[in-house]
Amino acid sequence: METSSFPIDFIDDIVRRTGKEVGIPIKEASVFKYDVLLSYESEDNRENFIELLDGELRSSKFIPFKAENNGVDGEEDGTSELMDAAISRSRSSIIVFSRNYAYSPRCLDQLLKMFEYSTETKRLVIVPVFYQVSKDQIKMQAERLAALLPGMYKKQFEWEKVERWKEAIKGVAQLPPAVAFEGAATKRHLKLIVEAIEEKADRRPRKQQQKGQLAPLFKHKSK
Template identity: 30%
Template sequence: MASARTQKASSSMSRCSYQVSLSCSCKDTGRTFTDHLYAALVRAGIHTFRADDELEGEEDTESKFQQATEESRISIIIFSKDYASLERCLGELLIILERRKTVGHKVLPIFYKVDPSEVGKRTGSFAEAFATHEEKFMAATDERKKEWMKKLERWRTALREVAKLRGMVLQNQADG
């Protein structure tokens, strides 16, 4: 008898409309590495969801990204210097890791010109991004501030978790 998790995973796989979902900051990888990766996946016949393409100008991008991730077999997260500066990216990370926990969704982190320890320990550009988020959130009302601080802690936990996963470290290659 299959476990509930196995049944849930297999039923979700049967309705996959994407094979891969990409999470990235296209501010610093969009016209280089991410475009090359996306084009290579498409040329290989892999139906790929990329939020910047699919959700441009859309409302409620978080729920649409969640749906695309649920309909994907694997998520590729491209960590770059700007990744943590975007709340959208950190929200996508939470969605991906939740799916990983609940149904065993496959996750491949790519550390593009950043070290996994920089991601997990939030040093360098990741520390700067979190300082900016925290400063912004501290200006909120007390109730909103509590909500934001919980979100910050969830993001920190997610970054520590994903930095421990096996992935690809592309620090010294031109455009990966």
Template identity: 30%
Template sequence: MAAASSFSSSISQWNVFLSFRRKDTRNFTSHLYAALDREGIKTLKDDEKQEKGELTSKALKKEINESRFSVIIFSRNYAGSRWCLEELALIMERWEKHDQKVFPVFLSGVHPLDVKHHKGSFEEPFGEHEKRFGREMVERWRSALRAASQLYGWSFKEFG
């Protein structure tokens, strides 16, 4: 318990950004958000006020850039969301350039190797994404998935 307490007190001064697919992770994310809030940790998550046609809002980019930590909650349908993939790309760019701490969470049905190698539910949406957003954008998202899947994280079988 002391380790958790010292961890939370050391990060309470920084923001934590949560990236997740809303409809897939509602229970898990709400519990995580509440737990971080109880510890006094300012936790940010994407809002639903995106402008039509925008991949990310300026406010969302600002939240990611101001966060010291990001938690990426990978669910089965995460890769089906262009919003999630764009958030992930921004997070991983921040990780690479500014040493933001990133912690992946793999929910039930998601294996890190599936994320890394774009298999199963992490393969299916990319054909449609490529048609809509182009090869360059899709490769940026694939690269972010590969990088995030190789970070130390947690697997939760009971959620998702």
């Protein structure tokens, strides 16, 4: 039976117990497949911002996951089995808030799934980016979108779901942003986002150490 057929939590438990038995403190299992999950509204992807960010992450040796390029875009509820698996196997998530992000039920479902997973498990680090939205508008935008949601979606979705969307938007919008900007994305914006990921979410191990030693589960930045 292939390892991928086992639930992630089951694998995590084995890794943690094995580490404890051999005297290695393990805070997280080394089962992460992606370093960064990118959540965004494709209609707002102007100036190839997502592609530029994806390239910057890859040049910094991160492994990103983009929903659009992995068969997730177009899912009615935004939380297909593939998306669920990507969330559970990602160390961090960059949520790119933009003008139309909260108008997409697919994005809202992804946001809710990531927010609840992060809150419950503490395994997923969420880093918000406010794309073409000023820093002063961050809180205002979150409050405005939260206020608009019931009227926008009450005829299409259950009230309980809309309320959960509202809480997820407000919860994520209150997190420290990596960057917020109104104009075109610059190289500096991209570097600030990558630096936020480096600071908030340690990288997964890249290579096993030589001579049978175990690779460290975390790679910290040099001071």
